Amino acid sequence: MTPLPVSPPRTEAERIDWLRLIRSENVGPVTFVQLLRHYGSAGAALAALPKLAERGGMARRIRIAEAGEARRELDAAAEAGAEMLCLGAATYPRLLALIDAPPPVLWARGHVHLLSDPAVAIVGARNASAAGQRMAQQIAAGLGESRVVVASGLARGIDTAAHRASLATGTVAVLAGGVDDIYPPENAGLYAELAETGCILSEMPMGMKPQGRHFPRRNRIISGLSYGTVVIEAARQSGSLTTARFAADQGREVMAVPGSPLDPRCQGSNRLLREGATLVQSADDVLDTLRPVMGGSMTEPDSREPLLPFPAPPAEETLSDARAAVTSLLGPTPVDIDTLVRMSGLTPPVVSMILLELELAGRLERHAGHQVSLI
Template sequence: MLRRLTNAQRVDWLRLARAENVGPVTFDQLIGRYGEAGKALAALPDLARRGGRMGGIKIPSPAEAEAELAAGAVLGARLIAACEPEFPQALAALDPPPPLLWCRGRVELLDRPSVAIVGARVASAAGQRFARGLAAELGQAGQVVVSGLARGIDAAAHEGALPTGTVAVLGGGVDDVYPPDNARLYGQIAATGCVVSESEPGRTATARDFPRRNRIISGLSRAVVVVEAELRSGSLITARLAAEQGREVLAVPGSPLDPRAKGTNDLLRQGAAICEGAEDVLRALEGLRGFREPGERYATGEPAEVDDALRERIADLLSPTPVSRDELVRAAAAPAAQVFAALVELSLAGRAELLPGGMVAVG
C-alpha cells in the first residue's frame, strides 16, 4: 500500500533493491510476498539456498545504504521509493515499476503530462532543428519533454523544452554527465528541470544500464516520438518498450536515402503514428485515459511454500527463449502462487531471469 518510508525502512528498501540478483520483477514479488523490505531481506539467504545457490548472496550492508543516501544528499538529490505517494504515477503503473528513483531538481515535473522525444546520436542538422522545435511547441502546449541527455536528438529536445520543463533520464547516477560535452545542458536541466536515475550516485553508466534507462524514458511518458534512428538503435528499443507499456508511438518520416530514417520509416510500416509536428502528437494524446492508481500494489500476501520437486520441474521448463509466467503455470500444472514463489527462489540463485512484462528465461 502507499506509504511514506521511515529512515530505517528507506535503508531496508535500498538494500533490497541493490541486493544481488534482485531486479524490479523479483523486488516486486518479494515486497508483495513479505510486505516489508526488512522481512524480505531476512528471507533472502534462505530463498537463494532453496533455489539452488551454493554460496551466500551479496546484500549491501546498512552502512553501504547509508553511504548511498548521504552521497545523494550531497548532490541535493532525493531518493523516492515506489511505494511512496511522491513516486511518479506513470512509473508506478508499470508492471513492475522500478523499485526506486533518484531525482535531482523539480520532482513535481514527473507527474505532469509528458512526451518523450528520442533519436539518433549522430543526428542531422535538420533532425536536431525539428526535435528542438517540436519540444518547444509541446512545452508551450503544457507537456513536459523527457529524453536521455545523449548527443544529437536527445540534447536538441532538452534544449527546446528548457523554458517549459524537461526531464533527463540517465543510465548512470544522477551525477553521471554523459557525454561530457553536455555538461552545460545537464546543469541547466538540474537547475530548472529534473534529472532522474535508478542507479546510485557516482555510478558511471555501462551498456547494460541503457535498456533500464530507456524503460524509464518511455514509462514516464504518455507518448514517445522517434525523430531519427537507424535500424539497430536504442531509440527503437525505447519505442518497443513504449508500445509494450501501452504508450503512443510516433515516428518522423525521412528520406529513404538517409540511413537515419530507416528506423523511423520501419516504425511507420509497423503501425506507428506519423509525426510531422506538435499537432500530430497532441492529436494522438486525445482521449488517452490516465494511469491506474497504484495504491494497493504492495499488499502483503501469505508466503507460498514450494517443494523441491516443483522447483526443479519449473527450472527444467526454462530456456533462453523467454516464456510468460502464465505459460509456466499451465506447463507446471501447479498453483500460480507456488510457481511465482519458485521463480523468485530460482532468480535469487541465478538460475532464472525474471523480465518485465511477465516473461521468464533461464538465468
C-alpha cells in the first residue's frame, strides 16, 4: 500500500485555500506538501507563511495569493469547462502521483477518465522529417489499438503527429501554459479536437501564457503520466531529451527510435540509445518493453491511504538553536537532506522546518534526488 502525501480538499473553501497556497510566493510542490503535513490544512499553512518567511531571512512580507485571485481562477476554469484535479483525489493521475514532488493542483479539459488509463509518452523534434512524423503516427496508432493512451505536449512536429494518430483511441496533451491558452496557435484545430475527444492538462494557472521556464515543468508531467517515453528525432539540445531525463529519474522506461547519423535531428535520440535507452521501431516494440511494468505494482495505487501529519512544528526555542547548525552545512553545492540530518544531529522534522523557512524566504533551491543548496 502506497501512502498519499496529503488528503485532498473536499469543500470549495478548501479548494480556494489550496489554490492560494500553491500560487503564493516561493511555494513549490515539495513546500506545499510539507506545509500541509506540518500544519494540517492549507488554511493553517497560509496563516503561518509570513512568520516562516521572516524566520528564514526574508526582509519583506512574502506575497500570499488573495482569496479573490483564487476565486477568479475557479471562475475562469468553470467558464472554460476545466476540472480541478488535486493531489490525493481519485481523479488525480495515478502514475503522476507516484513521482517525486507531483504538482499539487492540475487543471484538465476534456475526458479526464483518460488520465486513469495506461499511457505512453511520444515526444520529438518540432521540425520533424516526414519519416519521423510517419513513425510517430504508426507507433501512436498501434498503441491506441492496444488501448494505451498517448501523452505528448501539443508542439509542432512529432507531438502533433502522435496526437492526431491517437485522437480516436485516447490522447493527453500537456501544456506549458494554462489549459485555456492555445500554443502553438497553428494547433488551434487540434486543440479543439483534443477538448472534444482527448484530454488537455496543465499545472499552470488559467490564462497563463507559456514561458521558457514552464516547458521543463510540462515535460516532467508528460513523463510522469506515462509508463515510458518514446523519443523520435531529437537534436542534441532538444527539450525531448529533458523529457527523457525526467522519465529516467522517475524510474520510467526510456525508448528511442534510431535515426540517420547524418541527420542533426537524430543526434540526441541516437545518443540516448548509446546511453542505454531501449531501441524501438514499432508499437509492438514499445508494448514488449513495457509489458513487465504495465502489469506490475505501478498500476495499483488506488488503495493508498493518507500519511499521518508531521509532528507539531518544533518550538521556536528549538529552531533558533538549530538554524545556525543547518545553515552552516549548506552552500552552493547541492547536499542530500539525509546528510544534513545526520551531520547536524537534529531530527528530520527540525531540519525540514528550517529548510522550509529558507525556501519560503527565497534562499534555498531544491534539486533532484532530495538535494538542496543555499542561494
